[in-house]
Amino acid sequence: MSVRKKNKSQAHREKIEKVRHVNEFLSAVKDMIAKAAGSDIVKYIPPSEIEFLYKIRLHPVRVKAAPGESIPPKVLEFSNCLITHFFKNEQVQIGIGMLDKISLYEYFSTAFTVMLYIQRLNDDDYPRAAVVKKRLEAFAAVVNSSTHETALKEYNHFMNATALLCCNINEYLYAFKFNPSIIERGVSKAGLFSEIYKIRLPKIKVLMGEHHRPAWRLGWYLPAPELHLELISIQSEEIYKLPGNVMDVYIQSHALNRLAERLDGIEISVLHFNIYDSLCLPKVYINKHGLLLFEYAIFKNKVGYFLGEVADGKIILKTFLFLTNNGTPEADKLQTMTGLQKEDINYLAIDKLSTFLLSDIDENENVKQLFINAGCESLFKIDKEFYHSAEGRPEMSKAGLIAKYLQLGEYQPGRR
Numbered sequence: 001m002s003v004r005k006k007n008k009s010q011a012h013r014e015k016i017e018k019v020r021h022v023n024e025f026l027s028a029v030k031d032m033i034a035k036a037a038g039s040d041i042v043k044y045i046p047p048s049e050i051e052f053l054y055k056i057r058l059h060p061v062r063v064k065a066a067p068g069e070s071i072p073p074k075v076l077e078f079s080n081c082l083i084t085h086f087f088k089n090e091q092v093q094i095g096i097g098m099l100d101k102i103s104l105y106e107y108f109s110t111a112f113t114v115m116l117y118i119q120r121l122n123d124d125d126y127p128r129a130a131v132v133k134k135r136l137e138a139f140a141a142v143v144n145s146s147t148h149e150t151a152l153k154e155y156n157h158f159m160n161a162t163a164l165l166c167c168n169i170n171e172y173l174y175a176f177k178f179n180p181s182i183i184e185r186g187v188s189k190a191g192l193f194s195e196i197y198k199i200r201l202p203k204i205k206v207l208m209g210e211h212h213r214p215a216w217r218l219g220w221y222l223p224a225p226e227l228h229l230e231l232i233s234i235q236s237e238e239i240y241k242l243p244g245n246v247m248d249v250y251i252q253s254h255a256l257n258r259l260a261e262r263l264d265g266i267e268i269s270v271l272h273f274n275i276y277d278s279l280c281l282p283k284v285y286i287n288k289h290g291l292l293l294f295e296y297a298i299f300k301n302k303v304g305y306f307l308g309e310v311a312d313g314k315i316i317l318k319t320f321l322f323l324t325n326n327g328t329p330e331a332d333k334l335q336t337m338t339g340l341q342k343e344d345i346n347y348l349a350i351d352k353l354s355t356f357l358l359s360d361i362d363e364n365e366n367v368k369q370l371f372i373n374a375g376c377e378s379l380f381k382i383d384k385e386f387y388h389s390a391e392g393r394p395e396m397s398k399a400g401l402i403a404k405y406l407q408l409g410e411y412q413p414g415r416r
Contacts, residue, residue: 022054028110029053035099036114037135044128057113059191060105061087061155063162063176066195075166075174079196082165086158092151096138104158107151108192115143159194160223169256169272172198173221173229197221199229206250206311215250215316220276232279234315239284239292239308247310249279251317255306258320259296263303263353274298275306287327296320301378303353304328323376324350333374338406348402355398357384364399366408 029050030042062080065071087105094102094111102111118140123130133140142148159176166174176194202217219231236245259271274297283295285305293305294317305328306317323330326342334340340348349355356379362368371379402408 025054025057025110026050028106029114032099032102032106032110032114033136036094036097036139037132038097041132041135044132046126049126053113053117056117058109058116060084060109061192061194063159063194063196066177066179066197069195069197071196071198075196079162079166079176082162083158086162090154090158092147092154094139094142094147096142099139104151104154108155111139112143112192115140119143155192156224163196163221163223164273165267165269167221167269167272169201169216169218169251169275170253172200173219174198175221175223175227177223177227197223197227201229202231204250206314206316213252213254215252218249218251218275218279218317220273232276234279234282234284238282239310239315240286241310245313247313247315249308249315249317251275251306252319255317255319262320262322262325262351263298265354265357266298270298285329287329288332289327291327293321293328297378298382301381303379303382322351322353323379324374330375334371334376337370337374340406344405348405349398350402353379353382355396356380357382359396359398361399361402364403367399367402370406370408 033045034042061083063076063083065076084105087108088103090104091101092104092107094100114136118133118136121129121133123133156178159178163174163176166172175197177197178192178194199221201219204215204217205212206215207213217231219229222228222230232249233246234249235243236247237243239247256272259275260268263271277299278296279294285293285295287293292308292310292315294308295302296304296306302323304320304322304325307319307321307327308315308317310316321328321331324334324345325331326345331345334345345351355361356371361371362380368380371377
């Protein structure tokens with residue numbers, strides 16, 4: 001096929017696609033108006049006005065690279081795909097006429113277009129325009145209501161959640177910020193856009209023993225109130241030192257690697273965000289060996305500790321210990337109650353999160369209570385929605401092995 005024929009064929013397909021898109025949008029507009037104000041109102045609106053709605057339409061919510069930012073294509077593609085999913089699956093309550101609920105995706109595109117159109121409509125724009133405006137005034141007023149405030153809160157929530165899922169301490173932290181002036185800068189397609197910004201955490205080399213090790217300064221990139229990198233610092237008295245000093249917190253790659261290994265199956269971005277979240281209001285302990293333990297939780301559910309030390313006036317997080325790893329208060333209790341040593345814990349595979357999320361431990365009351373008594377109850381509260389490696393992996397039968405190993409009595413099979 002010649003280049004000319006290919007171009008002609010492609011142009012034809014694009015034309016068909018545009019017609020389809022126009023028809024789908026106008027159909028959605030008319031359906032929304034009919035549900036909000038009655039089907040007869042649609043007949044009062046001239047075809048030219050309906051077509052005008054397409055020209056002034058708000059495009060679906062999405063994100064763009066901020067001016068001067070070079071955002072990896074995979075981040076843009078992932079973000080827009082995830083945002084579309086979030087917005088299509090979250091609903092907002094309208095409650096006008098027969099229009100009860102619509103998705104956030106529809107709200108910030110189709111519905112918002114109709115609201116803005118009605119607000120600018122004059123009584124004499126066309127015959128019965130006054131009737132159309134009167135019947136749809138309640139719908140137009142939604143943009144100034146608590147419903148709109150709720151929708152905007154959800155907008156920001158999903159933008160922040162999507163930005164979080166793009167972040168990696170080893171690479172970049174991302175922040176998505178809504179910028180109402182984006183249209184004024186020449187963006188031709190109107191809509192609610194957020195802009196993506198990225199930043200690297202400061203990285204240094206710190207002397208640990210006889211070697212210089214790389215470490216990242218801990219913090220997070222936040223979009224509000226103004227775009228800023230919020231860095232973590234801890235008062236010296238919080239780590240049982242003389243008061244009066246403020247110490248910056250750094251983390252070594254070894255600690256990040258152990259975190260990913262022992263909390264296997266949780267997205268790296270979720271793990272890294274919760275380092276920041278856990279250390280904003282740090283809970284610090286000293287174990288029986290005199291070492292500093294910084295509590296780490298996944299959205300407030302404790303799963304382990306970072307082992308840290310002070311070097312060059314800085315706090316350095318050196319490694320990560322799962323709750324049952326040697327050196328934690330929970331492991332000490334478990335050892336006291338059962339006699340389990342490091343080798344036993346490794347053999348039973350109770351030194352990583354997947355065992356607790358994918359096995360039948362929580363179905364055996366004796367085994368489960370053992371871990372609860374040791375202080376590990378929070379492991380049973382982790383939302384499995386955060387666990388992304390379960391798909392295609394068989395659930396494990398561990399309760400029987402643990403009960404037999406510890407002579408806790410015969411295991412009675414549950415659902416698994």
